[in-house]
Amino acid sequence: MLIDQLFNGLSVGSILLLIAIGLAITFGLMGVINMAHGELMMVGAYTTYVIQQIFAHHAPQSAGMYFVIAIPSSFLIAALLGWGLEKSLIRHLYHRPLDSLLATWGISLILQQTARLIFGAPNVAVVPPSWLDGGIHLFGAVFPYKRLFILCLVLVIVFFLYMYLTKTRAGRRIQAVTMNRPMAACLGIATPKVDAYSFAIGSGLAGVAGCALTLLGPIGPTIGTYYIVDAFMVVILGGVGKLAGTMVGAFGIGLISTFVEYSTSATIAKVIVFVLIIAFLQWKPSGLLRLRTRSLD
Amino acid sequence: MKPTFMWKLWLLLCVSVFALGGCAASSAVDQAKNENQNDSSSAGKEGDVVKVGILHSLSGTMAISEVSLRDAELMAIEEINASGGLLGKKIEPIVEDGASDWPTFAEKAKKLLQKDQVAAIFGGWTSASRKAMLPVVEQNNGLLWYPVQYEGMESSPNIFYTGATTNQQIVPAVSWLLKNRGKTFFLLGSDYVFPRTANKIIKAQLKAEGGQVVGEEYTPLGHTDYSTIISKIKQVKPAVVFNTLNGDSNVAFFKQLKDAGITPKDVTVMSVSIAEEEIRGIGPDVLAGHLAVWNYFQTTDTPENKAFVQKYKEKYGQDRVTDDPIEAAYTAVHLWAEAVKKAGSFDVDQVKKAAAGLEYKAPEGTVKIDGETQHLWKTVRIGEIQADGQFKELWNSGQPVKPDPYLKSYPWGKGLSE
Numbered sequence: 001m002l003i004d005q006l007f008n009g010l011s012v013g014s015i016l017l018l019i020a021i022g023l024a025i026t027f028g029l030m031g032v033i034n035m036a037h038g039e040l041m042m043v044g045a046y047t048t049y050v051i052q053q054i055f056a057h058h059a060p061q062s063a064g065m066y067f068v069i070a071i072p073s074s075f076l077i078a079a080l081l082g083w084g085l086e087k088s089l090i091r092h093l094y095h096r097p098l099d100s101l102l103a104t105w106g107i108s109l110i111l112q113q114t115a116r117l118i119f120g121a122p123n124v125a126v127v128p129p130s131w132l133d134g135g136i137h138l139f140g141a142v143f144p145y146k147r148l149f150i151l152c153l154v155l156v157i158v159f160f161l162y163m164y165l166t167k168t169r170a171g172r173r174i175q176a177v178t179m180n181r182p183m184a185a186c187l188g189i190a191t192p193k194v195d196a197y198s199f200a201i202g203s204g205l206a207g208v209a210g211c212a213l214t215l216l217g218p219i220g221p222t223i224g225t226y227y228i229v230d231a232f233m234v235v236i237l238g239g240v241g242k243l244a245g246t247m248v249g250a251f252g253i254g255l256i257s258t259f260v261e262y263s264t265s266a267t268i269a270k271v272i273v274f275v276l277i278i279a280f281l282q283w284k285p286s287g288l289l290r291l292r293t294r295s296l297d
Numbered sequence: 298m299k300p301t302f303m304w305k306l307w308l309l310l311c312v313s314v315f316a317l318g319g320c321a322a323s324s325a326v327d328q329a330k331n332e333n334q335n336d337s338s339s340a341g342k343e344g345d346v347v348k349v350g351i352l353h354s355l356s357g358t359m360a361i362s363e364v365s366l367r368d369a370e371l372m373a374i375e376e377i378n379a380s381g382g383l384l385g386k387k388i389e390p391i392v393e394d395g396a397s398d399w400p401t402f403a404e405k406a407k408k409l410l411q412k413d414q415v416a417a418i419f420g421g422w423t424s425a426s427r428k429a430m431l432p433v434v435e436q437n438n439g440l441l442w443y444p445v446q447y448e449g450m451e452s453s454p455n456i457f458y459t460g461a462t463t464n465q466q467i468v469p470a471v472s473w474l475l476k477n478r479g480k481t482f483f484l485l486g487s488d489y490v491f492p493r494t495a496n497k498i499i500k501a502q503l504k505a506e507g508g509q510v511v512g513e514e515y516t517p518l519g520h521t522d523y524s525t526i527i528s529k530i531k532q533v534k535p536a537v538v539f540n541t542l543n544g545d546s547n548v549a550f551f552k553q554l555k556d557a558g559i560t561p562k563d564v565t566v567m568s569v570s571i572a573e574e575e576i577r578g579i580g581p582d583v584l585a586g587h588l589a590v591w592n593y594f595q596t597t598d599t600p601e602n603k604a605f606v607q608k609y610k611e612k613y614g615q616d617r618v619t620d621d622p623i624e625a626a627y628t629a630v631h632l633w634a635e636a637v638k639k640a641g642s643f644d645v646d647q648v649k650k651a652a653a654g655l656e657y658k659a660p661e662g663t664v665k666i667d668g669e670t671q672h673l674w675k676t677v678r679i680g681e682i683q684a685d686g687q688f689k690e691l692w693n694s695g696q697p698v699k700p701d702p703y704l705k706s707y708p709w710g711k712g713l714s715e
Contacts, residue, residue, distance in 0.1 A: 001532060008524035015522065113356065121360035123548060123578025135558060144556035147524075216556075217521045218548035220578065222358050226519045226545070261525040266516040267488050 004141045005262055006255075011147040013254025014154045017247060018212060019227045020234035021157060022205035024246040026082075028235050029178045030198055032090055033097050035104040037231055038224025039111035040203045043081060044074035044210025045219045046115060049124050064129040071153075074211035075204040082203020086196045094195070108224065115221040123220035132215065146215040153212055157205065158247060165243070174198050178241060237277050239287030248288050253277075346389040347643055349374070349633075350409035352420030352430075357397025358544065363422045365574060366444060366626040367392060368613055370419045373630035376608075383637050391415060399429040406430040410437040416643040417442060417633050419626065424448060424490055431456065440645050442629035445622045446569065446591075448494035449702040450713070452670045455645075457652065459629040459664075459673055460622060461592050462702040463498055469677045470567055470590035471502050471539070473692055478565050479536025481511045485526065485550070486541035488515040495541050495569070498704065498713060505709035511535050516542070521549040527557045530564065540568040547571060551583045561586030572620035573686065581686040591621040592675040593661035594688040602660035618686070619660075628659040632666065665697060672700030 019041065026034045048070040055066035085107065093100040128146060135144035165171040176184040177194045185191050210223075217223065234253060238245030253273060261269035281287070351370050353363035374388045382388065391413050393405040402421065409415045410433065417440040421427045427443050434441045434455040441453075446461040474482075482503060486492025492515065500510055511533045514526050523546075530538060542550055547570070554566070566587040573595050576584055595606055595618055605627065609619050632655065637643055640651035653668025665674040674697035680688030704710030 001528065004528050004531075005525070008528060011524060012522055116356070116360065121355075121364045122574060123361060123545065125578055125580035127580055127582055128552075133556075135556060137558075142558045144553075144558075146556050213521075216549060216552055218545035218578065220361060220545060223545065226521050258525050262528065265514055266520060266526065270517060 003139050005258055007141065007143055007147075009255035009258035010251065011151060011254070012258050013251035014147075014151040015213070015216070016230055016234050016254050017158070017250035018150065018154050018209040019206075020231045020238075020246055020250055021154070021161065021243075022202040022207075022209065023231045024235050024238070024243055025202035025205065026199055027232070028238075028240050028242070028246065029174065030094075030195065030202075031097065031240075032094070032199070033101040033104065034090075034202075035101060035228065036085070036108040036111060036224075037202075037206050038226070038228035039108045040078045040082060040206035040224075041210035041213070041227060042111065042115060042221065042224045043078050044207030045126075045214050045223060046119060046124075046210075047074045047077050047207065048211045048214045049119075049126050049219055052126055064131055067129045067132075070211050071208055074207040076207075078207025078210070079200040079204030082206075083196055083200035085203070086199035090199065091192060091195060112221045112224070119221070121221065123218050126214040126219055128215050150212050150215065153208075157208065158243070161205075161243065170194075170197065233274075233277060237280065237287055239289040242287070242289040245287055245289035252288075345386055347383060347386045348389045348391055348413050348415045349630075350406070350413065350415040350418040350420065351390050351392045352395055352402065352405050352409065352418055353422065354397040354426075355392075355394040359395075359397040359422055359426075361544065361578070362574065362622070363395075365617075365620075365623050366419075366422070369609070369619075369623045369627040370630050372609060372612055373627045373634075377630070377634050383634055384641065384643070388634075395420065395426060399423075399425045402426040403429040403433050406433040406439070406441070407437070410434065410439040416440070416637075416645075417648075419444070419629055419633075421445065422622070427456070438645055440633075440648065442633060444626035444629050448491045449498075449704065450494065452672070452702055454649070454671070457629065457632070457666070457671045458700075458702075459625040459632065461675055461677075462672055462700050463495065464701040464704060464707070465592060465675050465677055465698050466569060466590050467495055467498060468502060468704070468707070469694060469698070470569070470679060471499055471508070472506065473590075473679055474537050474539075474565070474567060475503075475506055475508050480508045481533075481535040481537070482508055483512040483514075483530055483533065483535035483538045483564075484510060484541075485512075485514050485516075485538055487518050487520075487543040487546060489518065489543075491543070492541035496539075498710075499539060501709045501713060502707070505707075516546060518543065518546070520546050523550045523553045524557075526550075527554055527559070530554075531557065531559065535564060538564055538566045540566050541570065542568075543570050547575065548579045551579055551587075555583045571682075572622065573618040573688070574620045574623070576682060576686045577618060581682065581684055584682045585684045587682050588679060588691070589682065589688065590677065590679050591688075592678060593621045593624040593659075594678060594680050594690060595619045596680075596687050596690065597661055597678070599658075599660060599662055601658050605660040621661075624660050628657065628661070628664065631659070632657050632664075636666075663697060667700050670700050670702055672702060673697075674699055 023037050026032050051070045051073055052066045055063045093103055132145045132149055135142045165175055173189050173194050177191050234249045235246055238249030257269050257273045260272050351367055353367045354360050374390050378387050395402040409418055419442045421443045422445050424447050430441055431453050441456045443456055444459045446466050449463040484496045512529055568589045571589050606619050610617055635657055636648045636652035636655055640647040652666045655666045657664055662676050676697050677694040678690055679692045680690050683689050704713055
């Protein structure tokens with residue numbers, strides 16, 4: 001039972017990390033309170049649904065492979081949408097967090113209603129690929145392939161994101177802008193361009209999260225609202241501006257909430273986790289890991 | 298310069314939010330309105346129509362279920378108008394959006410009764426929306442037809458309940474499970490009034506009939522991770538999981554249950570909120586073999602149902618399905634029309650008097666309005682979900698069951714209604 005719960009905790013943690021990682025960029029690095037993050041996940045989920053439908057109609061013999069195409073497509077479509085949003089709206093709202101909160105919330109409503117108009121109000125079903133059915137039986141516990149897949153996917157994403165941010169020129173420009181925007185601009189970095197790319201990447205990662213979560217959860221116009229609070233919780237706990245903090249925060253919350261839920265109930269677990277987070281933030285207001293910069297706030 | 302630009306941007310944003318946000322709802326309303334205009338123009342002057350209200354959530358979380366009920370009700374109204382209307386008048390539906398928000402339901406019900414002076418309202422899905430409308434229809438002496446199965450313990454003189462109460466759904470299902478599947482029950486539900494009340498009833502019944510509760514869990518609405526609860530189910534190995542989860546949580550629960558390697562052979566899940574419409578959104582592959590209890594399935598074999606299903610699909614598309622609440626909504630409109638005909642008047646008190654004891658051949662079979670409680674006599678059916686998303690009926694009650702919302706006829710039911 002302990003192994004079961006340990007695995008469940010890691011799995012819940014990996015899901016939290018998946019939904020939070022895009023937000024860690026748009027909110028964490030860029031400081032945009034993006035209430036439409038959940039709806040970008042919804043876009044990813046619906047992209048997966050559309051691709052599955054296309055495969056089912058045109059290539060039924062290789063229908064199981066749709067998922068391989070769906071992940072990059074979800075990323076691209078959500079990223080494109082995010083890029084468009086940044087260009088048209090969000091770039092006018094930097095340094096005005098309350099305005100960006102309201103504006104992105106409005107966008108989230110627009111996206112929800114658009115999904116309802118295109119796909120109808122009821123949920124749609126995505127049939128998970130058959131090669132992810134079942135699981136590994138080990139030590140009397142079952143490790144479902146889908147949860148293992150999501151765990152691996154998250155680790156791969158984190159690895160690539162880390163490499164991108166620290167080893168590539170484009171990634172280091174993002175970091176430079178995050179740490180000290182005026183200085184970065186003085187040194188010749190085109191900060192508006194960097195902002196647009198960062199926002200697109202964050203949105204794209206939300207799309208991937210939406211795609212992967214079709215394996216475990218519902219696909220409907222309002223699914224974004226189920227995940228948005230958890231996503232913010234993880235980023236704030238982890239420490240704004242720190243990817244490593246987001247990671248520790250996600251797995252921490254995942255493990256604690258699963259074990260608390262096992263000995264109490266789902267509702268109580270949610271309450272206790274929130275209380276713990278609030279208490280922790282009283283003690284360390286900037287989260288688990290703090291971003292150290294030389295800019296004056 | 299800059300502020301003026303920002304103002305323009307804000308204006309644009311606000312306009313687009315309102316325009317798009319209200320779009321789906323208003324387009325549905327417009328559609329209905331256009332249809333009415335055609336109807337009323339063919340019927341002639343203003344005095345030749347009778348208005349009824351249709352009040353469901355056309356936007357927000359509950360739109361997922363309630364949009365189909367509006368469709369069924371509009372279809373029933375169309376049928377009555379096509380066969381000459383009611384007492385020489387055409388019915389004009391006024392469609393309002395409850396927006397999944399309970400105060401909105403109360404406000405719109407008030408508007409329908411006071412401003413539009415509707416003869417009846419067909420509407421609601423969640424118990425919260427019904428409870429919000431209840432004082433409004435009672436104060437204005439209106440008439441509400443509520444078409445969804447619910448937790449019982451209520452009978453307002455101004456509401457007709459065309460869905461099942463507990464003794465027409467949950468209670469017979471528990472008895473059937475005890476006889477056919479086993480004694481140990483795991484109760485799983487969303488954390489709000491319906492599952493908590495339902496489980497209180499189930500626990501009292503199990504205690505009286507020799508069953509045992511081995512677990513009871515509630516999750517917040519919209520909960521999406523069931524790994525821990527599935528671990529608990531695996532540990533206690535119940536014969537039955539009695540599922541009162543609502544909405545999207547069902548998708549997550551059933552997908553994750555299958556992944557954990559639990560098949561319907563190991564544990565039977567009996568659901569009370571999963572009908573044909575929900576099966577489409579969850580995916581029949583993960584549900585096949587599990588059970589649900591209702592009063593109507595799309596596969597129910599009556600001549601009325603064949604005609605109903607065919608008509609519904611012709612009107613709204615071959616990919617659409619019918620289910621229990623859709624059928625109950627459709628039946629509600631026809632029952633009201635029958636009562637009006639019998640009363641020879643649209644007056645609420647006379648319609649209510651005429652409705653008592655009224656029988657109607659609904660798609661689910663013959664139903665009868667119980668005058669005392671204003672609920673329906675309904676046949677109970679237990680079905681197994683098939684791979685094509687339809688139900689195979691395993692058992693039915695043989696005849697319509699008398700509604701007993703306060704469970705007064707059960708010895709163990711005493712004390713539950715407090």
